[in-house]
C-alpha cells in the first residue's frame with residue numbers, strides 16, 4: 001500500500017527565526033582591521049537587506065528532507081514518462097561527477113593542466129560518434145532542445161554559406177514531434193511546416209512530398225518517433241530531402257530503443273543531438289540540468305568548407321606535435337557558442353562512466369531490453385478494452401502510446417484521472433495528452449531499467465482503474481488520495497487574479513498591493 | 519564471443535526472464551522486434567561490438583573506478599585556496615549540507631513535475647528558489663532556471679524583440695565575451711544587431727554620451743553587466759543607463775552576480791525590466807564550465823510575464839483547499855504552444871536552482887552578507903597591496919567587486935605560467951579573450967575561500983616574478 005508523506009510543511013519564510021545556518025562571522029575580521037569598513041558609492045549601495053529567511057542548519061536539513069519526502073523520482077519507483085527515458089541513475093556515476101577534483105576545475109584553466117579530463121572528453125566525443133554513426137561530435141549544448149537549436153543554427157549557416165538562405169526558409173517537422181522541434185525551428189529563424197502522420201504511424205509520405213520544395217532547409221525527424229514506431233521509409237525520405245539540398249536532423253531523444261541496432265548516421269542523417277540525461281542515464285534533477293551533444297556528418301558545404309567548420313561548440317582534438325589534448329573553439333564559419341564555456345561537464349563525466357560500464361555489448365542489451373519491456377507491456381495491455389493502441393500493430397521500440405479514449409467514451413474518465421489512479425498506488429504516470437495526434441494519450445516508456453514485475457503491476461493497475469471507472473465513474477475524479485496533496489487546482493494557479501509565482505507576490509496580494517496581471 | 523550480458527542496471531537482462539518475456543510477446547528472437555527496420559541499415563552484432571565504444575567491453579564497478587580515478591588524477595587540481603580566477607565562474611565554498619541535500623534521490627532522480635500531486639516537495643523547493651531569488655534581485659517573477667547566464671541573455675534579447683518588434687540591442691564594450699558569443703548566436707537568425715557602448719578607460723564606467731549616441735528608435739533593449747565580469751567594475755551609472763533606455767522605450771536588462779546584491783543595489787531598484795544572472799556562486803562547483811544556473815526574472819507587468827521563457831512554479835490549492843504547488847503559465851511553453859512558444863527550453867537547470875535554494879536558506883541574510891563582504895574585502899585588500907608594489911591595480915579606478923584587472927607591465931601569460939609551477943592558478947589573460955585588453959593585463963579574482971595568508975602568499979610570488 002502506498003502512502004506518500006504528507007507534511008504540512010511551512011515555507012522557508014515562515015520558518016525564519018533569526019538563527020544562523022552556517023557561521024562565517026569572523027572571516028572578515030583580519031581584513032576589516034586593515035581596510036576599515038566597506039565603502040560603496042551611494043549611487044549603487046544597497047540600502048535595505050533582502051528579506052531572506054534565517055534558520056539553523058538542522059532546520060534547513062529537516063525542511064528540505066521533508067520536502068524531498070514529498071517528491072518522487074526513479075529512486076522511488078517507475079517513472080514511465082514517454083520520450084523521457086527515465087532509467088536508473090547509477091550511483092557510481094554520481095560519485096565521480098560530483099567529485100571535488102572536477103568541482104574545482106575552472107572553465108578557463110589552462111589545457112596542459114587538465115589532460116586527464118580532456119582525454120576523457122575526447123574519448124567521449126569519439127564514442128558518441130561511433131554510437132550514432134556520425135563523424136564528429138561537440139559536447140557543448142546544455143540539453144536536447146539546445147542541441148536542436150545548435151543543429152538548426154548549423155543548418156542556417158549551411159544555407160547562408162551556400163547563399164541560398166533567402167529561399168531556404170522552411171523546416172519540415174512531423175506532427176508527432178516534440179514541441180521543442182517547432183520551437184527550435186522558430187528560434188533559428190525558420191518557418192515550421194507540419195507533416196501529418198499516416199495510419200501506420202509513419203510520416204505520411206505523400207504529404208511529405210507535397211510539402212518538400214526548394215524552400216525546404218531541413219527536416220527534423222525523431223526516429224523511432226514519439227509513437228514508439230520506427231520510420232520505415234527513412235531512406236526514401238533521406239534521398240528526397242538531400243535531392244532538394246535540405247539537411248536531415250535527428251532528434252535523439254528516442255535513441256534508447258535502437259541502440260546497437262541502427263544508427264542515425266547509417267540512416268543518412270546529417271546532424272543529430274543526444275540527450276545524455278535520457279539515453280545515457282544522467283539524472284533529470286527535477287527538470288535538469290542535462291546535456292545535449294550534437295554529432296554531424298562531415299558533409300561538404302562548398303569547396304574547402306565542411307559541416308565540421310560550422311559546428312557551434314568547442315571540440316577537443318589531439319595535437320600530435322605537442323602531445324597535448326586541446327580545445328578548438330568555433331571558428332569563423334560557425335554561428336558561435338550556445339552557452340558559456342565548454343559544456344555541462346558533470347553530465348559528460350556521468351556519461352563517460354555509463355558507457356565504460358556497459359561497453360558496446362551492454363548498450364545493445366540496453367536497447368533490446370527496453371524494446372522487450374515495451375512490447376511485453378503492449379501484450380499485457382491487449383486484453384483491456386478500455387485502452388486502445390492506435391497506429392497499427394507494428395512492434396514498438398522504446399515506448400508505446402496507449403489511448404484511453406475507449407474508456408473515456410464509455411465512462412467519462414480521462415487520461416488525467418487515470419494518471420492520478422496510478423499515483424495512488426505509488427507509480428508515476430506516463431506522459432499524458434502527448435503526442436497530440438492521439439486522443440487521451442498515455443505515452444509509456446519503461447526503459448530497460450524497469451523490472452518485469454513492476455511492468456506487470458502497472459498493467460494490472462491500469463486494468464483495475466478501468467474496472468473502477470465502469471463501476472463508479474465519479475470515483476477517479478476524486479483521485480489522488482495517497483499523495484501529499486489532492487488534485488491540484490490549476491484554474492486558481494493560473495488565474496490572473498490569483499497567480500502567485502513568488503512569496504513576495506503572495507504577501508503583496510494578501511495586503512491588496514498587487515495589480516491583476518493583465 | 520558470446521558475452522553473458524546480464525547487467526545489474528538492466529533487471530530483465532537475466533536470460534530466463536528475457537526468454538519468458540519474448541515467449542509471451544510471441545517472438546523467437548529479439549531481432550524480430552526490429553522487423554520494420556530496413557535490412558541494409560541494421561548493424562550486425564559483430565560490427566557493433568567491434569566499434570570503439572568505451573573499452574569495447576563492459577567494465578565492472580571496480581574497473582570503472584580505476585579508469586575514472588586515473589582521469590581525475592591526471593589533472594592539476596588547484597584547491598580553492600590556490601586559484602584566483604573568476605570572470606563568470608568563481609571558486610566558492612560549498613557547504614556540506616548543501617551537497618548532501620543535492621544528492622537526495624527524490625530530488626536528483628525526479629523528472630520535471632508533470633504530476634503535481636506526487637512532486638509537491640520538489641515544487642515547493644523550486645518556489646522557494648524563485649522567491650528568495652526575487653528578494654535578492656528585488657524583482658517579482660523568477661523562473662525556475664535557464665541553462666546559464668549566457669543563455670539567459672540570449673533569451674532576454676529574444677524576449678525584448680518579441681515585445682518591441684524592432685532589432686537593435688546595445689551592450690557594454692567589456693561584456694563577458696562568452697556571453698557575447700551566445701547572445702550573437704541567439705540574435706543573428708532574427709536580424710537583431712548587437713551594438714557596443716563604450717567604457718571609460720580610466721574608471722571602467724560606461725560612457726553616457728556614447729550610450730546616448732548609440733541608442734535610437736530601433737533599440738529594443740539596453741544591457742548592463744553588473745558587475746562587469748571581465749573587469750569587476752560595478753557601474754555607478756547603472757541607474758542613469760536604465761533611465762536612458764526607458765526614455766527611448768527600450769527594455770533595461772541587468773545581468774548580475776547574485777551574491778554581489780547583498781552590497782549593491784538590486785536590479786529592481788535600478789528599474790530593470792528583466793534581470794538575469796549566473797547562479798553558479800550559490801553552491802555550485804566550477805566543473806570546467808557547467809552545469810550552472812541561469813537566473814531569469816521580470817517585473818510584475820503583463821507584457822513581461824507573458825513573454826517570459828522557461829518554467830514557473832506557482833502557489834495554489836488542492837481539492838481540499840490546502841496549499842499546493844503547480845507549474846503555471848504553461849501556455850507560454852513549447853509543449854503547449856509549439857511554434858508559438860516563448861522559448862524551446864524544457865530541460866533546464868532545476869537541480870541547480872534547488873541547490874541555490876538550499877544555499878541561500880542555509881546562509882540566510884547574515885551568511886550571504888558575510889560572503890559578499892568577504893569577496894569585497896579580499897579583492898580590495900589584494901588590489902591595495904598590489905598597488906604598493908607599483909602595479910596599476912585596479913586598472914579601472916571605479917567601484918569594483920571580487921574581480922579586478924592588474925596591469926603587470928609585462929606579458930601576463932608568462933607570469934601566469936610561472937605561477938602554475940608554484941601551484942597557483944592566477945587569473946585570466948584577458949588578451950586571449952577580448953580585443954580591448956593588452957597582453958600585460960590579468961583579471962584576478964578573490965572570494966571567501968581565500969584566507970589572508972593565501973593572498974599574502976600569492977602577492978609574495980607576484981613580487982618575486984616582477
Ligand SMILES: Cc1ncc(COP(=O)(O)O)c(C=O)c1O
Pocket residue numbers: 082083084143144145146177178180181222226251253254275290292863864865
Ligand atoms: C522527442 C523529444 N525531443 C526533444 C526533447 C527535448 O530535450 P530536452 O528536454 O533535453 O531539452 C524531448 C524531451 O523533453 C523529447 O522527448
